[in-house]
């Protein structure tokens with residue numbers, strides 16, 4: 200069973216005349232590490248919003264883990280996302296008013312499932328957050344700093360730990376490495392791979408940077424699946 | 432609640448602006464409560480000044496004016512009552528007791544009241560409390576005086592001290608009647624009324640200190656020999672006002688009518704409660720203006736909060752998207768913003784209460800000293816709690832505005848943060 204399956208999905212931003220997304224069929228198998236590429240402005244983030252259930256398609260169906268999430272009620276979609284998905288943004292992923300570990304533990308406050316899974320790994324949420332941060336090569340000394348004092352690379356690793364805590368089935372990363380320099384980029388991706396493999400999570404990684412694409416199992420070009428891309 | 436914790440941490444992160452907002456609300460809340468408290472307590476304090484007196488009789492002015500100068504020692508009498516009329520009126524059967532009052536002199540800024548020892552017997556304040564002597568006893572002879580608690584305390588007087596009384600009400604009167612010192616025989620217990628600020632002497636003493644005065648001109652030095660003054664010849668000619676107690680309440684109106692229609696001279700009789708009520712209605716507009724102003728100050732404090740939250744909203748779009756990504760519902764985003772408004776308003780209200788009590792502690796002695804208004808520092812009344820509740824509800828209601836915007840933004844932005 201594919202973890203993500205889109206059928207005849209059309210999406211148009213409110214107020215815009217042309218649809219950004221028009222996908223006849225697209226699916227991802229569980230455990231895959233997918234590289235989704237495409238120039239910026241072509242609708243990659245919009246597609247992720249549809250997969251995450253934050254935006255609803257105008258028509259068609261979006262299935263995640265076999266659930267047709269576009270027919271779920273808003274509340275259940277939010278819950279579903281909290282339970283099954285970890286999300287990493289391009290940058291500024293962290294809430295500036297929370298500590299590093301509080302940022303990592305955030306999903307556990309919105310999902311009982313991820314909280315209990317995290318607590319199955321470590322005695323406390325904080326310990327689990329620290330374990331993940333250490334795995335992502337953030338030392339204890341850095342963990343106690345205010346988030347604003349971390350470098351962008353360090354912040355992205357904290358964001359990765361937050362996406363990973365409680366082992367969600369699907370990790371969605373929206374250009375998470377674009378703000379990093381080349382060395383940091385590769386080590387970040389390798390750490391992410393290592394954690395996803397450990398938890399058997401599926402990784403949907405979005406980037407406009409082709410140089411990263413060989414690191415992944417599969418590459419998907421948005422323009423190949425999205426019929427509107429030619430028009431833009 | 433995770434959301435409230437987030438709100439608290441987020442506010443702590445912006446504590447400089449948050450604190451300013453809280454201060455603005457606190458100042459407005461303490462103003463609102465302070466105005467309310469001084470207003471009600473001033474009334475109470477006024478109402479507590481006189482009790483048990485059925486009628487006040489004086490020259491025909493306005494009821495409020497008579498009340499103010501006879502009881503509160505505010506302002507001066509323009510006319511007097513002749514002693515003859517006083518005796519004539521108070522010899523009625525329905526009159527249970529009466530006390531003559533003669534004002535117009537002062538001692539170092541404190542008013543001097545000429546009266547007789549019935550004053551100490553019949554004058555009542557608060558809930559029918561009679562005057563009590565802290566030390567000593569009533570005056571028995573011409574040059575004796577009984578002073579109020581504040582006079583004794585402020586001027587550091589004790590029983591046996593000799594004081595000099597001046598003509599006129601100023602503290603630096605040029606025309607001091609300095610030939611005739613008075614001996615203090617009694618000090619009254621505090622009453623929190625103008626009695627505390629009064630120097631009491633006999634009516635004969637008032638006559639004595641004006642002996643030899645001619646149309647306001649002081650006597651030629653040596654023309655009056657104190658030792659030769661004969662008490663019996665010192666019959667008062669005029670008094671300023673009189674307090675009257677009646678045998679029955681029904682008779683009050685009868686006597687009032689009689690006084691108001693008195694042929695020999697224009698007089699009036701007022702019922703203290705009625706005159707007080709008239710005073711309140713005169714002050715009503717000013718009072719309401721104060722309440723309205725403090726209401727507006729609260730509104731501006733809360734609008735300051737609205738400005739602060741709205742201003743922060745755009746830079747917090749990313750924060751909303753992050754929260755949505757980790758599974759927060761749009762409703763929870765709404766709750767986050769509303770709780771921030773609620774926390775600010777609540778903190779403002781609490782700090783406002785603290786400010787109120789410290790302000791009251793500072794203002795209490797000043798109000799008592801300057802205006803004779805006693806403010807008791809008591810717990811918040813039901814009405815004050817209701818006002819606070821109103822402030823909180825208004826805060827939350829105002830908080831709905833940015834919360835709805837945040838809610839809409841979090842729906843519209845989705846996962847694409849466009850800053």
Ligand SMILES: Nc1ncnc2c1ncn2[C@@H]1O[C@H](COP(=O)(O)OP(=O)(O)O)[C@@H](O)[C@H]1O
Pocket residue numbers: 212213215219237238239240241242243244245246843844845847849
């Ligand atoms: N929140 C939004 N509201 C309206 N239009 C949007 C919004 N986010 C993105 N778009 C529009 O959708 C198109 C695709 O944007 P996006 O999905 O962010 O592209 P990408 O992630 O590939 O750079 C763009 O034309 C953009 O202007």
Ligand SMILES: [Mg+2]
Pocket residue numbers: 243244245373
């Ligand atoms: Mg994008």
